[in-house]
Amino acid sequence: xxxxxxxxxxxxxxxxxxxxLPVGGLIHSSFVVFPNPRNLNYWWTFGGILSFMLxxxxxxxxxxxxxxxxxxxxxxxxxEHIMRDVNYGWLLRYAHANGAxxxxxxxxxxxxxxxxxxxxxxxxxxxxxxxxxxxxxxxVTAFTGYVLPWGQMSFWGATVITSLFSAIPLVGDxxxxxxxxxxxxxxxxxxxxxxxxxLLPFMIAGVVVLHIWALHVHGSNNPAGIEKQTAKDTxxxxxxxxxKDGFALVCFLVFFAWFVFYVPNYLYDADNYIEANPLQTPVxxxxxxxxxxxxxxxxxxxxKLGGTxxxxxxxxxxxxxxxxxxxxxxxxxxxxxYKVFFWLFVACTVLLGYMGSQxxxxxxxxxxxxxxxxxxxxxxxILPLLGRYEKPMPVPPSICDAVLGKQSQAAAADASSR
Amino acid sequence: MTGNADSPVTLSRxxxxxxxxxxxxxxxxxxxxxxxxxxTRLFVRQAETPEFEDIMAANTMADEPTRRDILVVATxxxxxxxxxxxxxxxxxxxxxxxxxxxxxxxxxxxxxIAEGQVVTVKxxxxxxxxxxxxxxxxEAARAVPLSELRDPAxxxxxxxxxxxxxxxGICTHLxxxxxxxxxxxxxxxxxxxxxxxxxxxxxxxxxxxxYNLALPPYKxxxxxxxxxx
Numbered sequence: 061x062x063x064x065x066x067x068x069x070x071x072x073x074x075x076x077x078x079x080x081l082p083v084g085g086l087i088h089s090s091f092v093v094f095p096n097p098r099n100l101n102y103w104w105t106f107g108g109i110l111s112f113m114l115x116x117x118x119x120x121x122x123x124x125x126x127x128x129x130x131x132x133x134x135x136x137x138x139x140e141h142i143m144r145d146v147n148y149g150w151l152l153r154y155a156h157a158n159g160a161x162x163x164x165x166x167x168x169x170x171x172x173x174x175x176x177x178x179x180x181x182x183x184x185x186x187x188x189x190x191x192x193x194x195x196x197x198x199x200v201t202a203f204t205g206y207v208l209p210w211g212q213m214s215f216w217g218a219t220v221i222t223s224l225f226s227a228i229p230l231v232g233d234x235x236x237x238x239x240x241x242x243x244x245x246x247x248x249x250x251x252x253x254x255x256x257x258x259l260l261p262f263m264i265a266g267v268v269v270l271h272i273w274a275l276h277v278h279g280s281n282n283p284a285g286i287e288k289q290t291a292k293d294t295x296x297x298x299x300x301x302x303x304k305d306g307f308a309l310v311c312f313l314v315f316f317a318w319f320v321f322y323v324p325n326y327l328y329d330a331d332n333y334i335e336a337n338p339l340q341t342p343v344x345x346x347x348x349x350x351x352x353x354x355x356x357x358x359x360x361x362x363x364k365l366g367g368t369x370x371x372x373x374x375x376x377x378x379x380x381x382x383x384x385x386x387x388x389x390x391x392x393x394x395x396x397x398y399k400v401f402f403w404l405f406v407a408c409t410v411l412l413g414y415m416g417s418q419x420x421x422x423x424x425x426x427x428x429x430x431x432x433x434x435x436x437x438x439x440x441x442i443l444p445l446l447g448r449y450e451k452p453m454p455v456p457p458s459i460c461d462a463v464l465g466k467q468s469q470a471a472a473a474d475a476s477s478r
Numbered sequence: 479m480t481g482n483a484d485s486p487v488t489l490s491r492x493x494x495x496x497x498x499x500x501x502x503x504x505x506x507x508x509x510x511x512x513x514x515x516x517x518t519r520l521f522v523r524q525a526e527t528p529e530f531e532d533i534m535a536a537n538t539m540a541d542e543p544t545r546r547d548i549l550v551v552a553t554x555x556x557x558x559x560x561x562x563x564x565x566x567x568x569x570x571x572x573x574x575x576x577x578x579x580x581x582x583x584x585x586x587x588x589x590x591i592a593e594g595q596v597v598t599v600k601x602x603x604x605x606x607x608x609x610x611x612x613x614x615x616x617e618a619a620r621a622v623p624l625s626e627l628r629d630p631a632x633x634x635x636x637x638x639x640x641x642x643x644x645x646x647g648i649c650t651h652l653x654x655x656x657x658x659x660x661x662x663x664x665x666x667x668x669x670x671x672x673x674x675x676x677x678x679x680x681x682x683x684x685x686x687x688x689y690n691l692a693l694p695p696y697k698x699x700x701x702x703x704x705x706x707x
Contacts, residue, residue, distance in 0.1 A: 216654065220671065223653035238569075242578045244603035252572065339598055339605045339647075341654040345671050359672055364651055364688045420673050 066093060090276055095294035096301050097282035099463050103177075104280060105308030106170040112309055113163040114268065118261050120156040121205075124149075128208065130254035132247035135210035136335040154324040160202050161327050162316045164350035167198060171378070176402055178390030179281040180382040187274040190267055192379040197264045199375070202348065204257040210250060211332030212342050218245045218253070220345060224358075227368040244338060284462040285391025286455060293459035344419060352416030353409045357435065359420045360428035370432065377439045384439050386447030394453040398446055405438045578602075583707030585699070588642070594665070596658040598647060601706045605647035605655050606694055607667075607680075608704065615665035615678040616640050622677070629690045633679040636693060644696050644704065645680040651687035667691065 067088035069078045078084050127146050129138040142149035171191070174180055180188035207218045222239045226232040241248030279288060288294050295301070319326065327349060331342045347355050357374045361367040377384075392399045408431050415428035456462040512520045584601040586608055591597055596609040611619075619633040637643055647667075649656050654671035661668030665678035674685030681690040696706040 216671075220652040220654065223651075226653075237574060238572050240574075241572055242574045242603060246578075246603050248575065248578070338603060339600065339655060341656075341669075341671060343670050345654065359686075362686055364686055367686060420671075 090272075090297075091302075092296065092298045094276065094279075094297040095288065095291070096280055096297055097284075097288050097293060097459050098295045098300075099282050099284055099459055100280060100301065100304070101283050102304070102308055103169070103173040104282075105305045106166045106173065107275075108305035109166045109309050109312050110163065110170060111268065113159060113166060114261065114264060117156060117159050117163060118265070120152050120159065121258070121261065124152055124156055125258060128254075130208065130251050132210060132250050132336070135208065135250060139209045151320070154320045157328065158316065158319045158324060160205065161319070161348070161350065162312070163198065164202070166312070167195065168350070171195070172406060174281075175381065175405075176392045177281055177283060178285050178385065178387070178392070181385065181390050182382070183278050184274070184281060185382040187271065188382055189379055190271040190274055194264055194267050194271060195378070196375065197260055197267065199351070201257060201260040201264065202350070204253040204260070206348060207250065207253045208257060209332060210336045212334045212336055212340075213329045213332040213345070215245060215336035215338065216341055216345050217347055218249060221347075222249075224368045224371070227365045229365070246338075281390065282459060283391060283393060284456060284459055285389065285394070286457075286459060286462070289458055290460070346417055349413065349417070352414075353412035353435075354416075356412040356416030356428045357432045359416070360425060360432045370436075374432075374435060377436070381439070381443075385443045386445075387450065387452070388447070389452040389455060391455075394455050395446075395450060396453065397450045401438065401442050401446065404434070408434045408438070583705055586704045586706065587702060588704055589702035593641075594659075596665075598658075599706070601694060606706055607643070607645050607647040607658060607691075609643040609645075609658075609665065609678075611641050611643055611665055611678060618664065619677060619679040619681075622681075628682050628684075629688070631679075631681060631690055633681075636679050636681070636690070638696075638698065642704075643678070643680060644694060644706070645691040646694050647691070649674050649687055650682065650689040650691065651685070656691075 067078075067085040069075045069084055074084060124142065127138065127142045127149060129135055139153070142153050144150075146152075174188065174191070203217075203221060207214045222236055222245065225239060226236040228235060237243065239249070240246065241252060279294075282288075329346060334342075346352075354371050354374055358367045358371040361370050387395060387398065389395055392402055412428060412431045412435065415424050415431065418424040456465055510522045512522065514520070581602060584599060584606070586597075586599045586606075588608060588610070591608060591610045593610050594612050594615075596607050598605045598607060600606070616633070622633075624630040624632065633640075636645075647655050647658075649669040649671065651669065651672055651674050654669050656667035656669040656674070656676060658667060659665060661675045663675065663677040663683065666683075667676040667680065668674075669676075669685065669687065672686050674687035675683045676687075676691055677683050679690075682688070694706050696704050699705045
């Protein structure tokens with residue numbers, strides 16, 4: 061979406077069209093000749109995987125909407141109708157439900173990769189912020205989607221999450237009533253959630269366009285965390301990265317297909333195959349796995365307002381990462397201490413997820429409290445201080461040196477071992 | 479303007495045209511000089527279409543509000559006000575509709591509720607707990623000093639008749655329905671979602687919930703009937 065296009069249309073039709081809307085040149089400069097750092101590893105393929113998953117979710121979702129009924133008395137039965145009667149309905153629904161999990165899996169890997177290699181730092185702060193907006197939209201989209209089957213978990217998940225807003229002083233109850241369209245989660249709530257669930261993915265797609273636009277202003281960050289300087293540092297997007305992205309995507313889809321075809325309900329809560337009952341709460345309410353770390357933070361604080369505030373803060377704080385991480389060196393490859401704290405942070409979020417899946421009792425709550433403290437400590441204390449006190453390793457002068465330096469070292473080691 | 483040899487009055491323009499400084503800055507006039515082939519010269523005063531910069535300069539220079547200023551302000555006020563008015567229906571349509579508001583009251587027959595039993599009735603889509611409390615529960619609820627309570631309220635203030643407790647069965651934490659006759663307090667309530675504990679008066683004792691179970695508006699229609707709402 062930037063750069064000088066060298067695209068020359070060949071056919072007369074293409075020439076006619078290009079002189080009226082130069083979209084061919086845009087695609088050519090963005091996805092064919094675009095110079096990518098030559099050292100991108102497979103962690104950089106998740107952007108493409110996410111684009112594919114978004115498209116897949118939109119396609120399966122639009123098709124499912126043709127058979128689904130967003131009415132509280134009919135919704136649950138219409139899901140079973142899709143599963144049993146609609147041609148390939150079982151496949152479409154399983155692909156859509158598991159696709160949401162795959163989207164979040166790829167999204168979290170994509171975010172952790174950005175954190176490890178310092179991709180959010182100057183000049184890519186806006187790129188990072190757009191990514192955080194996509195994350196927020198994805199959270200709301202998945203949540204509204206989970207309500208649609210109108211099972212017990214749908215209903216009580218919707219009740220618990222919308223009730224979070226009642227923690228806001230003074231206007232909280234009015235906001236909750238407004239969100240519900242009544243005095244409890246009911247048909248009005250289901251209707252609006254369906255409308256929003258259909259709308260939001262297209263908004264995500266719009267922000268994805270901005271995200272890629274911002275990405276192409278300075279190009280991708282890379283494992284060395286240094287900017288591309290000369291042509292020697294780069295390779296054209298096609299064929300080098302179309303192939304790499306394509307290969308990674310196919311591997312990812314094999315994993316996705318395993319869930320869809322072999323364990324389609326592994327990530328789903330059995331309680332959601334019981335129709336919603338407003339008078340009975342399931343004994344153990346658990347959100348989908350991708351919300352669990354944030355849910356654990358919510359429960360670890362013994363105050364309604366405090367817990368709610370901490371949970372929202374845990375999401376929003378990610379937006380401030382470019383300014384909290386004070387180190388001039390981007391890549392963790394040259395930051396020995398940061399690397400340790402980063403992996404502790406990854407372990408912290410995974411463990412928080414585990415705590416969120418367990419009942420809110422005894423040791424689980426205490427462990428979740430310590431993990432919550434580390435979560436915020438990492439952003440608010442460790443990252444700002446580490447940049448000042450950590451002594452980074454020498455950073456190679458260019459991407460080319462980072463790649464070839466490694467190769468010549470390997471060759472030397474090879475020769476000496478012989 | 480390119481000169482044409484066949485034109486009866488072929489002119490060559492004397493450049494540059496001189497701006498007429500006597501103009502008022504709004505409609506600018508130019509003094510154009512033309513030179514004919516025979517050498518005669520003609521000077522014409524011509525009004526020029528104002529340039530963008532000239533308009534901007536004229537606008538900022540004007541020391542009184544001009545007609546355009548009034549148009550800008552009026553349009554802006556109408557635009558902002560109109561946007562606000564148009565937004566309100568779009569926001570308010572999400573509030574409870576007339577059918578929801580109309581489903582106002584519910585009746586419950588309490589003749590068959592045994593002592594120690596709690597039944598659930600539905601009002602405005604919410605569960606209402608009607609508890610027939612035992613003397614022991616009442617006594618325990620009334621013996622608690624207010625200083626021990628997170629949301630202090632006497633048991634007397636929460637009931638109309640001591641043996642009947644009527645509360646909205648929704649945990650004040652995040653809206654789950656607590657389990658009846660559960661938790662450490664006899665005749666109390668326990669929320670399985672996040673572990674809030676309520677006593678036999680529906681008052682929060684510990685756990686994350688901030689308030690006591692809410693009281694619905696209700697009255698005893700007779701000794702065996704309650705009207706809620």
